[in-house]
Structure formats: structure tokens, C-alpha cells
Amino acid sequence: MRAEPATVLITGATGGIGGALALEYAQAGRTLVLHGRDAARLAAIAAECRARGAVVQTFEADLLDLPGYIASLESAARDLPIDLAIVNAGVSATRKREGEDWNETSRLLDVNVRATLATVAALVPAMRARGAGQVALVSSLAAYFGLPLTPAYCASKSAIKAYGEAMRGWLGPQGVAVNVVMPGFVESAMSRSFPGSKPFMLSAPEAARVIRRGLARDRARIAFPQPLAFGTWLLAAMPAAWSGAIVRRLRY
Numbered sequence: 001m002r003a004e005p006a007t008v009l010i011t012g013a014t015g016g017i018g019g020a021l022a023l024e025y026a027q028a029g030r031t032l033v034l035h036g037r038d039a040a041r042l043a044a045i046a047a048e049c050r051a052r053g054a055v056v057q058t059f060e061a062d063l064l065d066l067p068g069y070i071a072s073l074e075s076a077a078r079d080l081p082i083d084l085a086i087v088n089a090g091v092s093a094t095r096k097r098e099g100e101d102w103n104e105t106s107r108l109l110d111v112n113v114r115a116t117l118a119t120v121a122a123l124v125p126a127m128r129a130r131g132a133g134q135v136a137l138v139s140s141l142a143a144y145f146g147l148p149l150t151p152a153y154c155a156s157k158s159a160i161k162a163y164g165e166a167m168r169g170w171l172g173p174q175g176v177a178v179n180v181v182m183p184g185f186v187e188s189a190m191s192r193s194f195p196g197s198k199p200f201m202l203s204a205p206e207a208a209r210v211i212r213r214g215l216a217r218d219r220a221r222i223a224f225p226q227p228l229a230f231g232t233w234l235l236a237a238m239p240a241a242w243s244g245a246i247v248r249r250l251r252y
Helices: 016-025 039-051 066-077 102-130 151-174 204-216 226-237 240-249
Strands: 007-010 031-036 055-060 084-087 133-138 176-183 221-224
Touching (some): 007 016, 016 031, 016 039, 016 204, 031 039, 031 066, 039 055, 055 066, 066 102, 084 102, 102 133, 102 176, 133 151, 151 176, 176 204, 204 221, 221 226, 226 240
Parallel strands (some): 007 031, 007 084, 084 133, 133 176, 176 221
């Protein structure tokens, strides 16, 4: 088991999973650095975390403004050794009948991929210098197999999965743990916008507890819930004709 982190940074803390993670980690003796775009929601989460005894710093930044976001991130983390960074901020998109809108796809890739990699690039040098730290990259079970309903979203989460696994192999021997978090459906605005069925959906607090346990155990992949994780993994493992037929039958 890893030692309990003294300082935890969470991006996308105003979302369903991000907000639940902030509350899950909030306790006396811990500092939280919380990022979000919704100022009112961010202030409310920060207040609840402080009520639980945590010291809280917040910063608002638009991930589409990478220079501004990185400057805010570096400023927030400058005087604090970040023990655990949960890179959670992300957006989703669903294919329309006429196809995917390129402007929406470009925005999704900027937020889900470029901003995620930029966050890691900003935080990892200090962790490597200390020979300690942990980075959790929030991907999705959609990274296992591309769903016709959400092509660009699946592509972005597949990129994060591959990147996280590669970084774990590189940084692990240097004392920096990297974990890929792969949730299924979690009660949130993002899940509610998905047009298909949502089997085995968890509440955000339930998901946060699963993630925290997985990070404490330094699991390479934290994929849940287990039945859906096995099913999506199997789609990737079986012949493409079979998996494609299953996805069509499920109306995904």
C-alpha cells in the first residue's frame, strides 16, 4: 500500500467524479488543490472540503487556453510538493446522424488529450526530482473498444490509456507511480448525455471510493465496474467481426 498523500491535486473537480474525489480525499492534515471551470461549483466543493478539515486551494482555468492553464497550474503547485495528481478533467461528445462536427471534435481532443499531457508535463519534473509522487490519468472503459456512438471520445480515452501505460513503465523505476483509471458509467452530466443504455452505473461517491482504493494499492489499471470492465476488455480481445456484431446488437 502507498503512503497516504499529504497534497492532492484534482483537475476537473467541478464534475461528477472530480467533485466526489475531492470530498473522498478531504480530511484534516491534507491539502487539496482543486481545478475547475464552474466558479460557483468550485467554491461550494472547496467549502465542503474545508468543513471536513482539509486545507484547500482552488484555481479556475480554461483547458482550451493551455498557456493560461499551465501558468495557473504551476502557480498553484509552486510551493507545494504534489504527492498525488488526479488528472480528471475531460469532456464527451456523441456522434450525430450526419457525423461528428470537427469543431467539437477538435475541442474534445484539446481538452481530453493535449491538456492531460500538458498537465503531466508540468507536474512530473518535480516528482522525478524528488523521486516520489503519483499521477492518476482518468481514461474510460471506452478506451478498450471504439463505439460507433462516440468515435472521437473513444479515441481520446484510448490515447490517455496508452500514454499512461507508457509513462508508468518509464517513471515507475524513478519512484513516480502512474495509474490509468478506467470508469464505466458513473452518475454525472457526462453519463446522462450518453444516448445508449448505461449498465452497472455507479454513483459518483462509489466511483471515488473505488478509485481511491486502487490508487492506494498502486494498480496499473483501475477499471470498474468489474462486469462491464471484463465485457469491454473482451470486445477488444475477440475477433473484430464478433465484437462489431455485439456492439451493433447492443445499439452502441
